[in-house]
Amino acid sequence: MNYLDALCTTYDRYSDRAGEEEIKAIKDREISYMLLPISHTTQTAHIEVLVTENGEFYDAEVIPKVNTVLPFTESSGSRTAALSPHVLHDKLVYVAGDYVAYTGETKKDKGFSMYIEQLGKWCDSEFSHPHVEAVYKYLKKAHLIEDLIKQDVLYADANQKLLKKWPSKDGVPDIFKTVTGGQEAAFVRFSVHVPGKVTTPIWKDKEVFNAYQNYYATLLKENALCYVSGKELPLTSQHPNKIRNSGDKTKLISSNDNSGFTFRGRFTEANQVASISYEASQKAHNALKWLIERQGRTIDGRVFLTWGLDELxxxxxxxxxxxxxxxxxxxxxxxxxxxxxxxxxxxxxxxxxxxxxxxxxxxxxxxxxxxxxxxxxxxxxxxxxxxxxxxxxxxxxxxxxxxxxxxxxxxxxxxxxxxxxxxxxxxxxxxxxxxxxxxxxxxxxxxxxxxxxxxxxxxxxxxxxxxxxxxxxxxxxxxxxxxxxxxxxxxxxxxxxxxxxHTMTLNRQNTNRHYLYGRLLAVADVFERNAIKATEKTTESEKSKEKLRATNAIRYMNAFAGQPHRTWKTIHESLQPYLVREGSKAVYAQREIQEIMGLFEEGEYNNQPLNGDYLLGYYNQCQALYTKKEEAGEQ
Structure with missing residues (x-):
């Protein structure tokens, strides 16, 4: 089973959760995510506009940058520089009929007409929704920016053009703090206000999601074999992005390079490589986004993900x-x-x-x-x-x-x-x-x-x-x-x-030279450290922080790994003053050193570099010595 099929099956298994907002705690904050319905995507919104059921302006405000679920088309989901509106929530250039009047950008005068015609077709279909129709009635009046200026959401200059930036550093309105690139780049989402009634926002309303999903399905044509499902379904050549996060522009499947060598040279058309249905593409990509948000692990853009189809x-x-x-x-x-x-x-x-x-x-x-x-x-x-x-x-x-x-x-x-x-x-x-x-x-x-x-x-x-x-x-x-x-x-x-x-406890029968050298280093380190603690005059605060000088074993450890025989002589000689000073307390350390030395096989006590086994011997011996000390202290 390929990964697209597995993702589609995952979507089908949990399709009842499509359109439901889920919350996940990350450190000191919570984030929301959703298994997106088919034909829907997400976009960061800056302004929220409320209209009445009769299509009148009610209220508007600047909102924090949050992801908003919105219906989209194949072309709008892949739009770059060319004008291609989403179907309901979108940027001012599309949703504001007075955009050109307040910006002077005459090259974008078709944005609103394309948007309103597209939204009108949805409203005229059998899959319309009253709240969508309310938004359509309001936007047809073509004075959205005017209303937002009156509401102190957007700001115009003396020539009744949208300000490019706030003239001073004081009293900067929220819109200039929220939108990057000027007010005209603001993204607007809509909802409907019903007096005396709590309504579900349009971008969370599953009825609206289902209505658009059913409507858009009627627009899909040209059935062919889908390589994922094995069924005759409407195909697509435009696949979603925003897979790893809302700002991700990368795509898993793309064939937009008709002049290069993306597929040419072996094929003449992109669908000769693989034909994927719109439904399979939507299900697979939406399931993948959901799984990444829900349980993916991302490091520097690389996503590590695991999932299963069944409860476990x-x-x-x-x-x-x-x-x-x-x-x-x-x-x-x-x-x-x-x-x-x-x-x-x-x-x-x-x-x-x-x-x-x-x-x-x-x-x-x-x-x-x-x-x-x-x-x-x-x-x-x-x-x-x-x-x-x-x-x-x-x-x-x-x-x-x-x-x-x-x-x-x-x-x-x-x-x-x-x-x-x-x-x-x-x-x-x-x-x-x-x-x-x-x-x-x-x-x-x-x-x-x-x-x-x-x-x-x-x-x-x-x-x-x-x-x-x-x-x-x-x-x-x-x-x-x-x-x-x-x-x-x-x-x-x-x-x-x-x-x-290897066990994680000291192996006294191990005669590996690397392991034995590590044990010697540990005995020297622990003994000298204990001697330093006993003799060095430190304040109570320093003792609590263990601010003691490094032992000779630690200082020479790097050299010891490369030339153990030669370096051990230096470390052992540096122990002599402590052995003499500690007297009877040094007997155990001396016996340990003698025991370890006796385990070296003939010819193995040499100056050849050590491998990683010496670290195991060092660690095991340290643990044994500290454990013995703790047991002696308890007795």
Missing amino acids: EVDSPVETPIQTKPFEEPQEEVQTMHSLAKAYGKLLAGYKASTEVRNGKKIYIMTLDAATPGRLSVLYYRCFDVEEYFGKLQKWHEDAEWYQSYYNSKEKKWESFIGAPSLERIAKFVYGSKASEALVKGTIERLLPSILDQRVVPADIVRSAVQQASNPVAFETFEWEQVLQVACSLVKKQNVEKGIY
Whole structure:
């Protein structure tokens, strides 16, 4: 099943929600979105005009920039410089019969006549609506701008022309703050005022949506085979934009280059490549927009999306990624696998997911991005069985799981969990905190096949993570600890791919030289750090912030990774004053060093550079030493 068919099927499955406004909370604000009805799009409106049922002006105001749902035609949905009006709500150049009189732009004098003729045909059809007819009656009088000036919504100069800009910096009216490019560029939406009655605004009224949808269907001609549905339906060559957001001008399907090589050379007509019906195009694009707004993850314009056709309840962790929960019986809810999208979102946001799945269900995964302002590409599309998808996801978290710490901004505290790091977290820590969003999204794209197709993790990403973790002096302490955790997770995953398995606890039987060198570094680091804390005179405020100088193990860590034998001699010599000063307290550290040294196989205690395994040894040994200290303190 191709992605267009899957999207059309999704639209059909949830068509009863078309035209219903939905709300989603994002950080400290809420945004609304909608599964758009067929033959409708969205546009940012600046002015709202109320008319009476008899077609008289009632009120008007400047509104914040909000998306408004409006009916459109194939040509208006793809308009650029040429005049092509929408059918109801639109810019002043179309809806204002006195536009030329107040702007002097005579070249655009046909905009209103085209608009009013088009709206009149709808009103004269059997699919008309009383509120639409009220707007039509009012606009036919052709004095909209005059009324808006009287209402102090628009402003004219002494020559009765719309002001290009406000003459001073003081008392600037809302219209100049809201509209970019002058008052004449304002977009107007309409609604009807009924005294003593609360009415649904036209741009939210499902009756109006259905009326226009039925009306526009009568205008479609030329039936042919639709490659998506396999039915004989009216075709279209003009497909919607605004897929990723309301300002997105890119298109998934386009064939407007008749003089270049978009399709010429192999075909003579665009529909020879693929013929798609108007209905299939509308359903697929509207479903895709809805899914992206509802549960997509966007990074630097690249959209990562997952969805399913059937209801599926995912038993995932609580909102903070601390631990997985036991399986629970799925609860009934009407959604397009919204909780499933959370599972995929948590794959990208760093949460470890577990789920009870149902047999025979499908999951669709897409990645979309645009290389140019006009073309949107599907970079990745796969259809999985539910069992297969969650099996791959679970394997990733098992193979790459490690201790992960993060700052909970809601609770304002540091927390931790065991699992795989997020793909975004990997990208940012592998390439540094200043990594561009383009690099972040590219890294995520490269890592996705490691999860969904179980390919090996790219070696350069693991290598870069190890290099970053080997340079702790370049980071703040709290940041470096997270870099180290990510590096350990990737090294562990890479070793699993080679058939080498590591636990997250100290392995005292491991004789790998890289691992042993990491253990030595950890003993030196922890011992010196404890000695510094015990001897350095610091104020209570400094102690609370742990403002202690870096240990020699940390300072020389980068050199240690490249020349371990030579650098260890320097680090060990720097420990001697602390070993002497601590006396009996140093016995344990000395014994640990002697034990580790005894595990080196003959010829392995050399100066060859270390691989990422030394980070695992370092981390495991540090955890063991700190755990021992905590247990001793409790006793």
